[in-house]
Amino acid sequence: MSHDTSHDTSRRRRSRDGLWPLVFLAPLMIGVIVFYFWPILATFLNSFSSFGPFGDRSFAGLENYRALLSDTFVPRAVLNTAIYTAIVLLGIPIAVGVASLMNQKGLRLTRFYQVLFFLPAVSMPVAVALVWRMIFNQEFGVVNWALSLVGIEGPYWITAPWWALLAVSIVGLWASLPLAIIILSAGLQGIPSELYEAAQLDGASALRQFRSVTVPLLTPSIFFLTIITAINGFQLFDLLFAMMGQANPAMADTQSLVYLFYSEAFRQNDQGYASVIALLILLIIGVFTLAQFRMQRRWVHYE
Amino acid sequence: MTSRRTFLGLAGAAGAAALAGCSSDPEVDPAIGPPATPDTEDEITFGIWDKAQEPAMLEIVDAFHEHFPGIGVSISTTAFGPYFERLRIQAQGDDLPDVFWINGPNFELYASHGMLQDLSELEGFDPANYPPNLVELYTYDGTPYAVPKDFDTIALWFNRDLLHRSGVDEPTGSWSWDEYRDASEAVTRALGGEQIWGNPGGVANQAMIYPLIMQAGGYVLSEDKTRSGYGEPAAIEAFRFLDGMIRDGIAPDVRYTAENQPKDLFSNGRAALYLSGNWEAALLQDSPVREQLGVAPLIHGAEEANVIHGIGCAMSARSRHKPAASAFLAFLGSEEAHRIQAEAGAANPAFLGTNDAYVEAIPEFSLDVFVDAAETARAYPASQNTSAWLQLEELLFPKILGGDGRLEATAAELAERMDGVLADES
Numbered sequence: 019m020s021h022d023t024s025h026d027t028s029r030r031r032r033s034r035d036g037l038w039p040l041v042f043l044a045p046l047m048i049g050v051i052v053f054y055f056w057p058i059l060a061t062f063l064n065s066f067s068s069f070g071p072f073g074d075r076s077f078a079g080l081e082n083y084r085a086l087l088s089d090t091f092v093p094r095a096v097l098n099t100a101i102y103t104a105i106v107l108l109g110i111p112i113a114v115g116v117a118s119l120m121n122q123k124g125l126r127l128t129r130f131y132q133v134l135f136f137l138p139a140v141s142m143p144v145a146v147a148l149v150w151r152m153i154f155n156q157e158f159g160v161v162n163w164a165l166s167l168v169g170i171e172g173p174y175w176i177t178a179p180w181w182a183l184l185a186v187s188i189v190g191l192w193a194s195l196p197l198a199i200i201i202l203s204a205g206l207q208g209i210p211s212e213l214y215e216a217a218q219l220d221g222a223s224a225l226r227q228f229r230s231v232t233v234p235l236l237t238p239s240i241f242f243l244t245i246i247t248a249i250n251g252f253q254l255f256d257l258l259f260a261m262m263g264q265a266n267p268a269m270a271d272t273q274s275l276v277y278l279f280y281s282e283a284f285r286q287n288d289q290g291y292a293s294v295i296a297l298l299i300l301l302i303i304g305v306f307t308l309a310q311f312r313m314q315r316r317w318v319h320y321e
Numbered sequence: 322m323t324s325r326r327t328f329l330g331l332a333g334a335a336g337a338a339a340l341a342g343c344s345s346d347p348e349v350d351p352a353i354g355p356p357a358t359p360d361t362e363d364e365i366t367f368g369i370w371d372k373a374q375e376p377a378m379l380e381i382v383d384a385f386h387e388h389f390p391g392i393g394v395s396i397s398t399t400a401f402g403p404y405f406e407r408l409r410i411q412a413q414g415d416d417l418p419d420v421f422w423i424n425g426p427n428f429e430l431y432a433s434h435g436m437l438q439d440l441s442e443l444e445g446f447d448p449a450n451y452p453p454n455l456v457e458l459y460t461y462d463g464t465p466y467a468v469p470k471d472f473d474t475i476a477l478w479f480n481r482d483l484l485h486r487s488g489v490d491e492p493t494g495s496w497s498w499d500e501y502r503d504a505s506e507a508v509t510r511a512l513g514g515e516q517i518w519g520n521p522g523g524v525a526n527q528a529m530i531y532p533l534i535m536q537a538g539g540y541v542l543s544e545d546k547t548r549s550g551y552g553e554p555a556a557i558e559a560f561r562f563l564d565g566m567i568r569d570g571i572a573p574d575v576r577y578t579a580e581n582q583p584k585d586l587f588s589n590g591r592a593a594l595y596l597s598g599n600w601e602a603a604l605l606q607d608s609p610v611r612e613q614l615g616v617a618p619l620i621h622g623a624e625e626a627n628v629i630h631g632i633g634c635a636m637s638a639r640s641r642h643k644p645a646a647s648a649f650l651a652f653l654g655s656e657e658a659h660r661i662q663a664e665a666g667a668a669n670p671a672f673l674g675t676n677d678a679y680v681e682a683i684p685e686f687s688l689d690v691f692v693d694a695a696e697t698a699r700a701y702p703a704s705q706n707t708s709a710w711l712q713l714e715e716l717l718f719p720k721i722l723g724g725d726g727r728l729e730a731t732a733a734e735l736a737e738r739m740d741g742v743l744a745d746e747s
Contacts, residue, residue, distance in 0.1 A: 071430055071706070073413045090734075155580055177576035179725075265524050265582075267575045267723035270716050284406070285712035286742070 058300070064293035071287045082294040091270075091278055092295075096302070098183055099274045103251030105187035106194050110243050113198035118232060120199070121206045139196035147260035150189045151176060154261075176261060179271035186258050186272070193257070194250065198243050205239030206232070237318040245307055252303050255280065275299050349639045353442050356647040362391040363645035368421035369396060370404040373603065377667035384661060385652045392645045405708070412436050417637035419646040420653070423467055425458050425630050425700075426707035432461035433705050438636035438643070440465045445651035451671045452629065454700045459633045467633030468654035471668035473598040474629050474694035475528050475619050477501075478605070482613040483593035487511035487519075492617035498536075498562055501594065501620045506571045508593040513570075521583035521592035522563075522572035524718040526711075527628055527701065528597045533559035535699060536622030542702040547743055549710070552736030557729055559622075564722050575722045596620070599669050599691040602683050616690045629698035631671055705746040710739045 068078035086092060120131050138146065153160050154175035162172030175185040209232065217227045255276040262269050273281075275295060283292035357363065369378055375398055382394045397418065399407050405427055411417045412431070423431060431437050440446055441464055448456045451469040459467035477492060484491055487508040496504070505519025523529065531541055539555020542548075550556050566572040573581070587595040588608035595601075596619070605614055619627050634653045640646050652658055659670035663678035669691060670679060676692040704710075717735040721728055 070434070071409060072434055072436070156577070157580070174576040174580075177579040263579065264715070265575070265719050266579045267719035268579075270720045273716075281712055281716075286709040287706055288709070288745075 061293045061296050064290055065297055067290045067293075069287070069289040075290075078290055082291045085291055086294050086298065091273060092298075094271065095273045095275045095278050098272055099252055099254060099276075099302075101183060102187045102190060102254050102274065103248055105184075106190045106251045107244065107247055109191040109194045110198055110240060110247065112191075113195055113202055113243075114233070114236065114240065116195070117199045117202035117206060118228060121203055135199050136196045138193045143193070143256050144260045146193065147189065147257050150185075151261050151263065154185050174268075176263070177266050177268050179268045182262065182266070182268040182272045186254075186261055189261065190251070190254065190257055194247055198247070201239050201243055202236060205236045209235045234319045238320055241310070241314050241318045245310055248306055248310070249303055252299060252306070275302075349641065350643075351439075351638065353438055353440070353636075353647055354643050356444050356651065357389060357392060357644040359389055360391060361389065361645060361648070363642050364393045364395070365419040365640075365642045365645045365649060367394050367396045367649070368404075368408070368418035369398050370401040370422060372398055372400075374662070374667045377662045377665035380661050380665065381653065381658045384657060385649055388652065389645075389648055392648065394649060415639055417639065419640040419642050420634060420636050420650050422470070423459075423633050423635045425703045426711055428459055428467060428633065428635075429461055429703060429705045429707070431635070432466040436638055437466040438638045438640065438646075440468065440636070440650070443468075443647055443651060446654050450654070450656075450673055452673065452695045452698075454629050454695070454698055455631050455671055457700045458630070458703065467635040468650060469671035470632040470634050470653065471662065472629055472631035472671050472695060473527075473600050473669065474627050474691045474698050475532055475596060475598050476690045476694060477617045477619055478587065478595040478597055478601065479615050479617060480587070480590060480593045480610055480613050481615055482610075483508055483512065483517060483590065487593070489593075491615060495618040495625070496620045498533075498620060498622050502562075502566060502571065505566060505594055506569070509571050512593075516591060518571075518573055518586065518592045520566070520572050520594040520596070521578065521586035522567060522575065523578045523583035524575060524722060525583070525597070526714055526718065527630060529563070530559065530718065531628045531702065532596075532619060532626050533562065533622065535626035535628070536620075536624050537562075538623055540702075542704060542743075546704040546746070547740075549736040549739035549743065551739060552733045556736075557732055560721055560728055560732055564724065564728055567722060567724060574724065575719050579719065599688055602686055602688060603666070606683060606685065611685060614686060616687050618690055619694065625697065627694045627698035628701055629695055630701035632668070704743060706742055709742045713738050713742070 064075075065082055066078060066080070067075045068081065069075050116135065119125075120128060120135070125131075152158075154162075156162060156172065156174045156177070159172070159175070161175065165172040173181045175181050213231050213235070214227055217231055222230065253276055254274040258272065258274055258277055259280075262272065276299065279292050279295040279299070282288045282295060286292075367378070367382070369375070375396065378396055382396065385392070385394065408417070408421070408427075408431075412434075417436065423437075446465075446468055448465055452472065455469045455472050456465065459465060459469060477496065479492060481491060484504070488511070489504045489507050492500075492504075501520075508517065508519035534541055534550065534556045537555035537558040539553050539559070540550040541556075543550065563572070567574055573586070578586075583592070583595065584597070584601070584604070586592040587597075588605055588610065590610040590613075605611060608614075619625075634650060636643070636646050636650050654672070656672050656675060659672035659675045660678050662668055663670040663675050664682055666679065666682035668679070669688070670676060676689070680688045680692065713735055717731055717738075721731045721735065723731075725731075
């Protein structure tokens with residue numbers, strides 16, 4: 019009886035508030051609906067359509083999905099995107115190391131290092147890609163010059179299959195470091211110094227402290243970075259586009275999923291099929307992120 | 322539950338609205354109507370993509386203004402990269418310029434979707450004034466939809482100095498494939514140590530791969546525009562010819578030319594022979610090797626074949642200023658306008674008999690070779706959604722010539738994908 023009464027009161031209160039909660043939510047919700055939900059829904063609807071070049075469309079049923087399954091570019095693009103993401107994720111352990119070194123007490127020139135490691139984040143991506151293109155140039159590039167000093171004839175980094183993917187991944191890794199270092203530095207500063215003092219009293223070496231105090235307490239930051247970096251990795255496009263350039267024999271074997279999406283939507287004039295590729299990217303990112311949230315219980319320590 | 326249903330209902334309504342979009346405006350008369358008279362007062366827009374040709378276009382507008390003082394023409398120039406992206410958006414929004422440039426790969430897309438004005442009734446426009454293969458490029462379903470503006474053909478550019486140093490005689494007429502290969506080989510053997518190549522390789526379509534396939538007796542696009550020719554024996558023969566020179570070290574590898582463009586190799590004196598069009602003249606005129614350059618007719622295989630392409634000037638079918646636009650378009654196609662652009666050295670004019678002005682504008686090179694080539698050249702291959710298969714060429718030509726031992730398989734893949742694009746065209 020009493021249970022029912024309380025239920026009634028809450029219902030009455032809700033109705034007395036009228037539309038006000040919705041009004042206050044509107045500024046945020048309208049943005050979210052217009053710029054997030056509507057495009058996702060529209061993409062979903064588009065995936066069942068066939069488009070003409072001037073926006074005229076017709077219902078295509080599952081035709082676009084069938085095309086996805088028989089397109090030989092797709093499995094290769096999935097593989098390329100996965101390899102790129104995996105290599106870029108290697109940046110996280112590197113960033114943990116760099117951030118710990120930069121946060122050592124008594125380190126000189128800390129500001130200088132911070133600026134140095136933050137530079138990739140404030141440089142224009144396309145300009146960065148073009149500079150790396152020169153660095154990796156087979157004939158005049160710095161990389162192959164350095165290799166020649168130790169007697170190795172360097173490969174065509176940008177224009178040979180697999181090497182091109184590796185080169186793009188290395189630049190992706192380099193570009194992902196600044197954000198990782200900032201997040202991890204913040205994480206490091208949040209670790210109470212008493213923990214290190216206690217570890218010292220127990221006679222732990224610097225390496226042992228890093229392994230048993232620093233890394234476990236950084237796991238929430240590392241988890242966050244893994245999610246963000248993976249999502250960015252799956253969206254590889256501009257770096258690939260700018261670094262590979264025109265008439266590149268490695269391009270067909272180095273396409274990423276978003277590159278395929280771009281080709282279909284803007285070059286092939288096939289927006290319906292492009293929508294299916296966009297949904298595939300969404301699905302892969304969704305599954306991967308969900309899996310990470312499942313697995314985090316095993317390795318992320320919240321104090 | 323109700324709220325979710327309402328939401329879905331709304332989404333459905335919005336989708337239906339999007340589906341229903343694109344209805345035609347009853348106000349615009351599809352007929353071209355009579356052209357403007359000298360006392361007509363109007364304003365029209367003219368869309369182009371080449372900044373370098375803007376001064377010549379302004380001169381033409383000034384000359385037009387003398388005949389029609391009441392008609393103002395405002396030129397809007399967009400870089401070539403985004404030009405057709407923009408044009409498509411303008412077409413969707415019913416906001417095309419009254420008169421605008423169009424090219425072969427995009428022509429049919431616009432013509433077949435009713436975006437272009439039928440020009441068969443345009444007063445002062447006579448297709449007989451232009452090379453027939455160029456008129457053909459801008460004819461859809463037997464109806465002309467654009468006025469030819471200029472044209473490009475292909476020839477063999479050569480560097481006299483490099484040929485001489487390698488003991489090769491300058492080409493005087495058209496070389497055969499074998500002569501071209503032998504001369505390239507001689508130069509590479511003689512000057513390879515200085516990083517100089519006989520020819521600069523590459524994967525150019527219009528300037529190299531298209532004519533070579535046609536010379537081998539093949540086609541890029543079948544006559545009925547339903548089949549790609551890239552899997553056919555003639556195409557394989559052309560690819561093999563180019564691939565063979567790369568394998569034998571006569572021409573640079575595709576991996577190399579992706580980083581060092583053939584155009585740059587030739588204009589920097591690092592290649593002796595270069596298959597390309599008259600559009601290179603403006604650039605080569607300012608290159609460090611300009612004194613040593615000459616032009617010979619294009620090489621030939623089992624057959625002689627050249628490819629012609631040129632810009633066309635079209636009118637929007639939904640222009641609200643058709644009389645003024647007709648007058649301007651007719652003037653753009655006139656001998657007077659073609660002479661103006663020729664004398665400016667801007668482009669090789671399409672109007673028959675005005676080419677001398679262009680040839681004389683850049684006297685260093687014997688550009689008349691390109692003019693002569695127009696007579697027998699074949700129309701540039703184009704279908705409704707050409708840009709779709711151009712992207713496939715861009716992606717797969719370099720791979721076909723990439724030396725991975727899968728030349729035929731990759732050519733077959735290109736043909737299959739291109740057939741798929743062609744099948745989707747309505």
